[in-house]
Amino acid sequence: MDRQIKTLGVALLVLFLIVFAQVNYIQVFAADRISSNPANAKRQLIAEYKVDRGSILASDGTTVLASSRQSPGDLRFQRRYPHPELYAHQTGFYSFVFGRTELEASFNDYLAGDAAELLPQTLTDLILGRPKRGATIVTTLDPAIQEAAEQAAVAESGDVAIAAIDPASGDVLAMYSEPSYDPNLLASQDPKVVRDSWNELNRDPDKPLLSKASDELFPPGSTFKLVTASAALENGFGPQSLWPNPNQLDLPLTDATIQNFGGVTCSGGSQITMADALRQSCNVVFGEIGLELGPEKLAEQARKYGFTAEPGDDLVPFDLPWTSGVFPAPESFEGRDPAVAVSAIGQQDVAANPLQMALVAAAIGNGGVEMQPRLVTEARDPNGRVIAEFGPKEFSQPLSPQNAADLTQMMVSVVQSGTGTAAQIPGVTVAGKTGTAQHGEGAPPHAWFVCFAPAQDPVVAVAVIVLDGGSLGSEATGGQVAAPIAKQVVEAALGL
Amino acid sequence: MSRAATARGRTSLAPSIAFTVLALILSIGAYVIAGYGKRGQLPATFVLYATIFAAGYAGALIAIRTLAPRADPALFPTAAVLVGLGFAMIFRLSGGLAAEQATWVIVGLIAFGATLLVVRDARMLDSYTYTIGLIGLLLLLLPVAPGIGRTINGARLWVQVGPIGFQPAEIGKVLIVIFLASYLTQKRELLQVATSRIGPFRLPPAKHLGPVLLAWGASLAILFLQRDLGASLLYFGIFVVMLWVATGRAAYLVIGLILFVIGAYVGWLLFDHVQLRVDIWLHALDPTKVFDLGYGQLAQAQFGMATGGIVGAGLGQGSPGLIPFASTDFIFAAIGEELGLLGTTAVLLLYVVLVGKGLRIALRSQDAFSKLLAVGLSALVAIQAFVIVGGVTRVIPLTGVTLPFVSYGGSSLISNFVLLALLVRVSSGPLASRRAT
Numbered sequence: 001m002d003r004q005i006k007t008l009g010v011a012l013l014v015l016f017l018i019v020f021a022q023v024n025y026i027q028v029f030a031a032d033r034i035s036s037n038p039a040n041a042k043r044q045l046i047a048e049y050k051v052d053r054g055s056i057l058a059s060d061g062t063t064v065l066a067s068s069r070q071s072p073g074d075l076r077f078q079r080r081y082p083h084p085e086l087y088a089h090q091t092g093f094y095s096f097v098f099g100r101t102e103l104e105a106s107f108n109d110y111l112a113g114d115a116a117e118l119l120p121q122t123l124t125d126l127i128l129g130r131p132k133r134g135a136t137i138v139t140t141l142d143p144a145i146q147e148a149a150e151q152a153a154v155a156e157s158g159d160v161a162i163a164a165i166d167p168a169s170g171d172v173l174a175m176y177s178e179p180s181y182d183p184n185l186l187a188s189q190d191p192k193v194v195r196d197s198w199n200e201l202n203r204d205p206d207k208p209l210l211s212k213a214s215d216e217l218f219p220p221g222s223t224f225k226l227v228t229a230s231a232a233l234e235n236g237f238g239p240q241s242l243w244p245n246p247n248q249l250d251l252p253l254t255d256a257t258i259q260n261f262g263g264v265t266c267s268g269g270s271q272i273t274m275a276d277a278l279r280q281s282c283n284v285v286f287g288e289i290g291l292e293l294g295p296e297k298l299a300e301q302a303r304k305y306g307f308t309a310e311p312g313d314d315l316v317p318f319d320l321p322w323t324s325g326v327f328p329a330p331e332s333f334e335g336r337d338p339a340v341a342v343s344a345i346g347q348q349d350v351a352a353n354p355l356q357m358a359l360v361a362a363a364i365g366n367g368g369v370e371m372q373p374r375l376v377t378e379a380r381d382p383n384g385r386v387i388a389e390f391g392p393k394e395f396s397q398p399l400s401p402q403n404a405a406d407l408t409q410m411m412v413s414v415v416q417s418g419t420g421t422a423a424q425i426p427g428v429t430v431a432g433k434t435g436t437a438q439h440g441e442g443a444p445p446h447a448w449f450v451c452f453a454p455a456q457d458p459v460v461a462v463a464v465i466v467l468d469g470g471s472l473g474s475e476a477t478g479g480q481v482a483a484p485i486a487k488q489v490v491e492a493a494l495g496l
Numbered sequence: 497m498s499r500a501a502t503a504r505g506r507t508s509l510a511p512s513i514a515f516t517v518l519a520l521i522l523s524i525g526a527y528v529i530a531g532y533g534k535r536g537q538l539p540a541t542f543v544l545y546a547t548i549f550a551a552g553y554a555g556a557l558i559a560i561r562t563l564a565p566r567a568d569p570a571l572f573p574t575a576a577v578l579v580g581l582g583f584a585m586i587f588r589l590s591g592g593l594a595a596e597q598a599t600w601v602i603v604g605l606i607a608f609g610a611t612l613l614v615v616r617d618a619r620m621l622d623s624y625t626y627t628i629g630l631i632g633l634l635l636l637l638l639p640v641a642p643g644i645g646r647t648i649n650g651a652r653l654w655v656q657v658g659p660i661g662f663q664p665a666e667i668g669k670v671l672i673v674i675f676l677a678s679y680l681t682q683k684r685e686l687l688q689v690a691t692s693r694i695g696p697f698r699l700p701p702a703k704h705l706g707p708v709l710l711a712w713g714a715s716l717a718i719l720f721l722q723r724d725l726g727a728s729l730l731y732f733g734i735f736v737v738m739l740w741v742a743t744g745r746a747a748y749l750v751i752g753l754i755l756f757v758i759g760a761y762v763g764w765l766l767f768d769h770v771q772l773r774v775d776i777w778l779h780a781l782d783p784t785k786v787f788d789l790g791y792g793q794l795a796q797a798q799f800g801m802a803t804g805g806i807v808g809a810g811l812g813q814g815s816p817g818l819i820p821f822a823s824t825d826f827i828f829a830a831i832g833e834e835l836g837l838l839g840t841t842a843v844l845l846l847y848v849v850l851v852g853k854g855l856r857i858a859l860r861s862q863d864a865f866s867k868l869l870a871v872g873l874s875a876l877v878a879i880q881a882f883v884i885v886g887g888v889t890r891v892i893p894l895t896g897v898t899l900p901f902v903s904y905g906g907s908s909l910i911s912n913f914v915l916l917a918l919l920v921r922v923s924s925g926p927l928a929s930r931r932a933t
Contacts, residue, residue, distance in 0.1 A: 001741055001871075002859055005855055005867070008855065027802060027804060040795075
């Protein structure tokens with residue numbers, strides 16, 4: 001029997017060795033592959049929510065846009081947004097069902113404490129048995145300007161989107177889109193609350209989850225004449241260059257025409273300067289300029305401002321996913337000369353949003369240099385030490401300094417005595433441009449206003465869109481509806 | 497025959513105390529760490545449970561020193577560490593289950609002492625071959641009885657008498673091993689006789705193959721009647737191993753293996769739940785199936801162990817609550833999640849030590865019955881541990897049995913302590929012979 005007992009011992013040992021080998025496979029060699037199985041989402045979430053996620057702060061370093069607090073459930077920390085609707089489109093949400101968006105997504109490495117700079121901190125916390133802590137990020141958003149933007153937008157009955165940028169640094173001082181949403185509901189740890197909110201937000205035809213200031217695209221209308229004028233200036237047509245001033249522009253190859261707003265003839269006689277045409281926002285003249293320059297030059301100028309050929313090809317880097325403006329590839333205009341004229345006045349094939357148009361205005365105000373928009377300036381470890389700084393970056397130079405100065409002067413005239421007088425601020429020179437963009441037969445136009453101030457040394461560039469004409473509906477113009485809103489934001493930025 | 501064992505004399509006190517204290521420190525330590533991991537503080541139940549374990553292990557040590565003085569000093573402590581580790585894991589999962597398990601530890605240790613006290617000489621069990629065999633068989637079949645049998649989690653293993661529910665098969669297993677040891681001791685010479693040959697294997701006369709076929713039939717009956725795949729495999733495995741050890745005839749192993757393959761294949765053909773088990777085993781992590789119930793359960797065990805990695809999440813720091821039956825069948829995966837590869841390796845090593853000691857006891861025993869008893873009991877622990885750990889880790893299809901000494905459960909823990917007491921008894925030799933010296 002003893003021989004069998006010894007053999008049995010060896011056999012049983014082999015069985016346990018097989019299990020031991022398998023355990024090594026599961027827990028070491030295939031551990032990552034097994035634990036990343038989609039069915040393991042709950043355990044991954046629990047691990048993820050063990051981190052004391054870093055806060056998101058406004059530019060003052062004290063106003064909290066997002067923070068974490070302990071939670072009694074399976075998930076140890078919960079995300080809180082103290083000013084939910086006000087900053088929702090920049091903070092995004094952090095939901096255990098629908099994941100992360102906006103800054104919560106794009107700066108997740110810092111917020112979740114996974115960034116390399118945080119490694120010493122994480123190791124210390126691990127040794128001391130403390131929860132892993134993420135880094136705090138400081139944004140460029142200025143609460144005073146952001147609140148002013150919200151108030152101005154809420155006062156207008158229609159949907160409004162606003163972007164305000166510091167032209168010198170590209171800092172996004174404020175960005176607000178109406179309607180907004182409450183990210184606290186999506187960050188709830190009650191799945192029913194999350195799903196109910198999600199379903200409601202997705203059913204809403206106004207798409208509150210998307211920012212109209214940076215995610216969606218609209219025809220920019222006459223505000224795009226700033227780009228057309230830039231192309232003209234860069235190609236040797238000065239502000240005083242003279243252009244024919246008929247009542248309407250007959251488009252080649254078709255019986256279609258371009259008419260001025262209200263069908264009027266721009267004042268100034270049979271010929272008109274480009275500066276005066278911009279002041280009065282003459283569609284006829286800018287259609288002529290577009291045809292004179294041709295699609296290559298218009299497209300080249302638009303690219304310098306950040307407009308892409310196809311929607312979604314992000315040309316201008318930003319701290320959030322966004323959709324930059326669109327001006328089609330020149331080849332797409334082949335045999336479609338009328339489309340060139342219509343695009344030159346910001347209709348048909350051209351699209352933009354307030355962030356894109358604020359970048360255009362900021363570049364003009366900044367002596368022709370376009371800065372990359374910046375939303376985050378620095379990351380701080382849990383002890384408040386700065387671990388990463390994100391400096392301003394130049395994106396392009398769409399205009400020479402002289403042309404920028406000329407275009408600024410043309411925009412000053414728009415506010416002083418043109419279509420944008422509603423944006424006048426006593427004691428401050430404002431440079432601006434109105435837009436009233438048609439979109440679809442019979443639909444009320446979108447009202448636009450883009451501006452910067454003070455004109456000679458701007459601290460802020462603002463772009464506003466009021467969808468479907470807002471309270472004035474089909475009677476709306478950018479100068480009447482959008483300019484007063486932009487004015488309020490500028491005043492907040494100037495501390496007035 | 498046992499005179500030689502007597503000559504070894506009483507084992508010295510120091511290692512017995514040292515091993516038991518070490519087991520106590522590990523048990524209470526794991527429980528305290530689990531308390532800190534769970535709530536960040538010393539568990540409120542600390543004094544109670546620490547007292548239960550300290551008094552219980554001390555009582556067991558005294559029982560061993562007085563009733564089985566020549567027993568292997570590491571045998572009880574090895575099992576005690578497994579019990580303590582299991583208790584810490586159960587406490588971490590549920591305070592309520594831990595309170596029950598603590599009660600079962602007390603009852604189990606009393607059963608341990610009582611077994612040592614009653615069974616003063618292992619060989620006295622050899623006198624009740626058929627009585628023990630019959631009781632064992634009755635206990636196995638009890639859950640099938642109408643009125644008191646209960647089906648829980650798909651297997652008919654439970655008996656409910658008034659408020660008390662228990663699994664009679666747990667203690668039935670131990671009795672069956674005693675019966676087999678006794679029966680095979682008496683018949684081994686008959687069964688060794690070879691009258692014919694097939695290839696290299698010498699076969700016994702056809703009439704002596706009867707018991708093998710009977711055990712095979714009984715195992716299949718368990719599969720049919722109770723839908724209990726694990727128990728079926730366990731009994732048949734134990735029987736074949738003991739038959740082979742008793743007779744030294746490898747032919748029995750081969751016949752057993754062939755019958756097992758036939759039985760398994762027939763079971764697979766006939767039963768949907770067997771087919772499902774096999775499919776779950778092969779496709780637990782398949783993305784198209786992993787969200788289904790059975791697959792998901794086994795998958796959660798894999799996720800738990802994989803997430804635990806080498807060092808584990810730490811007791812109280814992981815999410816073993818996501819693993820189904822984490823306190824019973826899947827407790828090995830829960831240990832893997834929170835104690836990592838280090839924890840699972842420790843558990844496997846403890847079984848290797850325990851089973852190794854059991855087989856060493858068998859080798860040292862002088863009489864055939866004691867040898868076979870020690871082999872059977874050791875093999876029972878080893879095969880049962882392999883069946884469930886292998887199932888949880890997907891080495892073999894999962895069949896639900898408890899992890900000996902570790903899993904939550906009164907019936908299981910008590911019968912494991914009885915089994916341990918019998919091994920201690922065989923290790924020490926008869927109590928009376930010490931008095932004779």
